[in-house]
Amino acid sequence: MRRRTFITAGPPAVAAVVAPMLASRRTVGLADVERANAGLQTLDALDDHQGGHVALERAALAGAQQAIDLQQNGTASERVRQRLFGVAAAYTATAAWSCIDSRAFDQARQHLDRCATLAGLARDSTAQLRVWNSIAILGNSQKRYGDAVAAARAAQASRTTRRDPLFASLAHARVAVSLANLGDRQAALRSIGFAGEALERTTDQPRPSWVAFYGPAELHVLTAIVYERLGNAEQAEGASHRALGTLPEQFRRNRALATARLALAQVRQGDAALAAHTATSVIDLMGGAALSGRVRTALGDFHRELLTLSATTPSAREWADRFRNEWNRP
DSSP states (O other): OOOOHHHHTTTTHHHHGGHEEEEEESSSHHHHHHHHHTTTHHHHHHHHHHHHHHHHHHHHHHHHHHHHHHHHBOOOOOOHHHHHHHHHHHHHHHHHHHHHHTTOHHHHHHHHHHHHHHHHHHHHHHHHHHHHHHHHHHHHHHHHHHHHHHHHHHTTTHHHHHOOOOHHHHHHHHHHHHHTTTTTTTHHHHHHHHHHHHHOOOOOOOGGGGGGGHHHHHHHHHHHHHHTTOOOHHHHHHHHHHHHOOOOTTTTTHHHHHHHHHHHHHHHHOOOHHHHHHHHHHHHHHOOOOOHHHHHHHHHHHHHHHHOOOHHHHHHHHHHHHHHHHHHHH
């Protein structure tokens, strides 16, 4: 199935991946698992391009249910059943992430609770790490920083992080952001340093599509967040520029977020005109697509700081008009 077709087809397309296999009770094998798993990469690509939204959440939940139905209605080995639980966990984690990105936090937590159960049934340490990673992001988003640190530490302790430096790097970076939110400067900088060291040890190997976003560019993004939280706008700006210089084109939502954070770093250094221009480019970058909740929140933070610094300048007034139109757009 072509990626473009899948993306534009919407939620029913996910169910179509596995629905034909449920016509009658029969033996389910690893080939069926792979077919059930096939839609995940396309949903992850849709998230990278547009960000979290209701249609993505529903499509992911449909995919999870199809994997569960396949497990319940077919005859399968224990290995295949575990793999199907893993597929269901991955789809449910995608639904949870979509809710985090759109700032539907209560729904995200419900999905993560379900995902943790499925990951346990699958005995899948990478799926469990993904749950802890998402809980850390959720905790930081809700300003529950103690929870975020605990979840990031749990991700660090995962068996997956011990065998794969890329996941170890991601876990260290999540710890760093959480500690920066708590104001623990030295520990946060130490953790972001560990993240960089682990990433240098990374080798190419097969990994789930959900972690494709993480690499040098995303580490620069998280480094910018750490410096931003610690009150060092100049270094946050530098890290944001490095992120934008290396971020692959397909990660449009992440590019929008990094650009919004660059604008925030610029306004905190007193350059209102440049910051307004940078923030406007976020809206242009999304090309008329609805902004995800996290992008809207980042621009809202920038908007408040810009108006506090320089509400009456032409650049600030132009930005305010553009932001108001975008905010009120259906």
